[in-house]
Amino acid sequence: MIKMFSKYLGKKYRLISLLAVFGMVMEVVVENLVPLVMANLIDNGIQAQNFNVVLRAGGLMVALALFGLLFGSIGGYFAADAAAGLAASLRSGIYRSIQRFSFGNLDKYSTAGLVTRLTTDVSNVQNSYQMILRTCMRAPATLIFTLALTFSISRKLSMIFLVALGFLLIVLILVIKFADKAFTRVFSKYDALNASVQENVTGIRVVKSFVREEFEIGRFKVSAENIYKLFVKAEGLVCFIFPALYLAVYGCMIGISWFGAHEVVSDSLTTGQLTSFFTYMISILMSLMMLAMVFVMITMSVASGRRIEEVLSEIPKIQTPEQPVTEVKDGSVVFSQVSFSYGKREEPVDWDNPKEVRRQKEKQERMAAVENGTMTREEAMRQDPDFREEANPRFVLSDVTLSVRSGETIGIIGGTGSSKTSLVSLIPRLYDATEGEVLVGGKNVKTYDLKALRDSVGMVLQKNTLFSGTIYDNLRWGNPDASDADCEEACRLACADEFVRSFPDGYNTWIEQGGSNVSGGQKQRLCIARALLKKPKILILDDSTSAVDTATDASIRKAFREKIPNTTKFIISQRISGVKDADRILVLEEGRVSGFGTHEELLKNNEIYASVVAAQTEGGGDFDEREEA
Numbered sequence: 225m226i227k228m229f230s231k232y233l234g235k236k237y238r239l240i241s242l243l244a245v246f247g248m249v250m251e252v253v254v255e256n257l258v259p260l261v262m263a264n265l266i267d268n269g270i271q272a273q274n275f276n277v278v279l280r281a282g283g284l285m286v287a288l289a290l291f292g293l294l295f296g297s298i299g300g301y302f303a304a305d306a307a308a309g310l311a312a313s314l315r316s317g318i319y320r321s322i323q324r325f326s327f328g329n330l331d332k333y334s335t336a337g338l339v340t341r342l343t344t345d346v347s348n349v350q351n352s353y354q355m356i357l358r359t360c361m362r363a364p365a366t367l368i369f370t371l372a373l374t375f376s377i378s379r380k381l382s383m384i385f386l387v388a389l390g391f392l393l394i395v396l397i398l399v400i401k402f403a404d405k406a407f408t409r410v411f412s413k414y415d416a417l418n419a420s421v422q423e424n425v426t427g428i429r430v431v432k433s434f435v436r437e438e439f440e441i442g443r444f445k446v447s448a449e450n451i452y453k454l455f456v457k458a459e460g461l462v463c464f465i466f467p468a469l470y471l472a473v474y475g476c477m478i479g480i481s482w483f484g485a486h487e488v489v490s491d492s493l494t495t496g497q498l499t500s501f502f503t504y505m506i507s508i509l510m511s512l513m514m515l516a517m518v519f520v521m522i523t524m525s526v527a528s529g530r531r532i533e534e535v536l537s538e539i540p541k542i543q544t545p546e547q548p549v550t551e552v553k554d555g556s557v558v559f560s561q562v563s564f565s566y567g568k569r570e571e572p573v574d575w576d577n578p579k580e581v582r583r584q585k586e587k588q589e590r591m592a593a594v595e596n597g598t599m600t601r602e603e604a605m606r607q608d609p610d611f612r613e614e615a616n617p618r619f620v621l622s623d624v625t626l627s628v629r630s631g632e633t634i635g636i637i638g639g640t641g642s643s644k645t646s647l648v649s650l651i652p653r654l655y656d657a658t659e660g661e662v663l664v665g666g667k668n669v670k671t672y673d674l675k676a677l678r679d680s681v682g683m684v685l686q687k688n689t690l691f692s693g694t695i696y697d698n699l700r701w702g703n704p705d706a707s708d709a710d711c712e713e714a715c716r717l718a719c720a721d722e723f724v725r726s727f728p729d730g731y732n733t734w735i736e737q738g739g740s741n742v743s744g745g746q747k748q749r750l751c752i753a754r755a756l757l758k759k760p761k762i763l764i765l766d767d768s769t770s771a772v773d774t775a776t777d778a779s780i781r782k783a784f785r786e787k788i789p790n791t792t793k794f795i796i797s798q799r800i801s802g803v804k805d806a807d808r809i810l811v812l813e814e815g816r817v818s819g820f821g822t823h824e825e826l827l828k829n830n831e832i833y834a835s836v837v838a839a840q841t842e843g844g845g846d847f848d849e850r851e852e853a
């Protein structure tokens with residue numbers, strides 16, 4: 225973890241960190257010279273009644289204090305700068321990492337988990353790093369410097385000091401050991417709380433429409449109280465530090481006063497030296513206390529650090545190959561004996577449990593060994609009985625073979641969960657086929673530059689999103705270089721131009737986050753226009769007109785036929801009317817091809833299709849209504 229954070233600090237912030245440490249060490253040196261000067265002031269100034277010495281020593285003390293202030297400010301400023309720099313660099317790193325995730329990687333994390341990493345976790349690491357630079361280095365520096373000075377004054381008194389230090393260290397180690405566990409438990413609960421808050425805020429309208437506010441408030445209260453209890457328990461442990469410190473300080477004072485008084489009486493020590501001894505003692509014990517607080521803080525942020533590391537070291541499951549093909553020739557698509565599984569969904573790892581972390585690591589190594597052929601599947605199963613399940617994941621697509629010509633319109637129809645979305649997701653490589661090949665423009669999709677491949681595919685997802693910004697801004701997401709005229713043309717094709725013009729601000733209408741100020745059907749049409757602006761060779765509409773009335777739906781398909789005849793179109797629909805006029809229609813049944821042909825051919829040869837047509841003609845329902853028909 226330290227290696228990774230050092231990488232994210234970069235040269236610049238490593239140098240700034242060094243400056244912070246330098247400022248802090250100088251501050252310690254200067255601060256600890258003050259008691260020596262003070263001893264001189266008491267012994268040779270006050271007691272000897274020499275006011276010149278009082279003035280000179282006093283002046284020197286003021287000068288040292290000013291230098292201490294200067295070095296302290298420099299150290300503090302650079303420590304804050306380096307920590308903020310580390311946080312900024314980590315945030316960009318995490319963000320970049322998330323942007324490069326393939327859908328498979330995204331499936332592993334909850335949205336709230338990723339947001340927590342970007343916000344709370346990074347802040348924890350930032351605060352800890354700043355404290356490390358300010359305090360962690362300060363305590364050992366103070367300890368070494370002042371111990372050297374105290375030993376030079378009196379060996380006997382320094383021994384009392386060491387006994388007190390030993391006692392304090394034992395208390396600190398015990399407290400830190402228990403606080404570590406307690407705080408990591410608190411932070412794992414925070415993650416769960418954030419996830420529940422995010423889920424609820426996003427779904428607040430559903431909560432209200434089901435009048436479940438009180439239930440949700442109660443659920444939140446339970447989570448919040450759990451955190452409260454764990455936090456109080458963890459902080460309770462930390463509270464031991466202060467009484468232990470005072471015990472050590474007072475014990476030390478009594479010891480030093482007792483032995484120190486004897487030393488002064490026997491003229492082995494001066495009053496000034498005894499005074500400086502007390503000052504050093506308090507200085508060392510205070511630094512140790514600060515060190516203890518920093519350790520507690522580091523403990524808190526170790527869990528955050530692990531979560532950040534997990535995202536930063538995540539390797540995108542889908543990447544551009546070396547020497548990729550950079551141009552997609554045409555929009556032809558071939559599925560050759562394609563089977564697909566999402567794999568076993570990875571369970572969330574309890575990063576605070578070392579046993580669990582080790583188990584996960586071994587599991588990954590075992591999977592890799594089986595994939596590389598360095599371990600047989602039988603051996604893996606012997607080591608881990610669960611391995612059988614991982615080695616035989618559930619296939620949602622089985623042996624799909626079909627060939628689509630460039631410019632063809634393919635309707636896809638099938639019951640809920642029949643894997644329509646899964647099938648089309650393989651075209652722009654949102655996921656990779658587990659077995660078999662997917663070809664686009666005559667070449668395996670895995671050979672393409674990922675950007676070139678995805679640029680050639682316009683996909684309107686079932687769960688589509690608009691971003692906050694004007695309609696123009698949203699449309700240009702598809703193509704930043706598109707002119708106003710291009711945007712308007714795309715909207716005409718998607719039957720969106722008319723309603724956009726009816727808004728008082730037309731294309732400059734502000735869209736709220738998530739498109740909450742437009743209707744479901746309007747949102748779908750804007751998303752289609754956005755995809756069209758890419759001028760894709762392949763256009764995929766995944767049930768993207770479900771909220772649009774049938775007449776408008778038909779107009780959109782007519783416009784597509786006339787205006788973009790060379791674009792290959794995959795249209796997923798639950799309504800027969802949405803696919804009926806396609807060149808060919810694919811009927812999927814539980815991830816297998818049940819039929820592939822024109823409307824007339826399927827009516828004759830495909831029982832499932834014929835029954836759906838019958839059901840929908842009579843009842844006007846969707847695909848799943850054939851069951852009842």
Ligand SMILES: Nc1ncnc2c1ncn2[C@@H]1O[C@H](COP(=O)(O)OP(=O)(O)OP(=O)(O)O)[C@@H](O)[C@H]1O
Binds near residue numbers: 331569638641
């Ligand atoms: N990200 C995912 N991780 C794991 N399983 C998934 C994922 N997405 C879909 N599935 C599973 O794959 C199967 C096919 O889902 P898919 O969304 O492709 O079906 P669909 O025909 O498009 O359904 P619908 O018509 O309801 O949209 C379902 O059993 C679903 O549970």
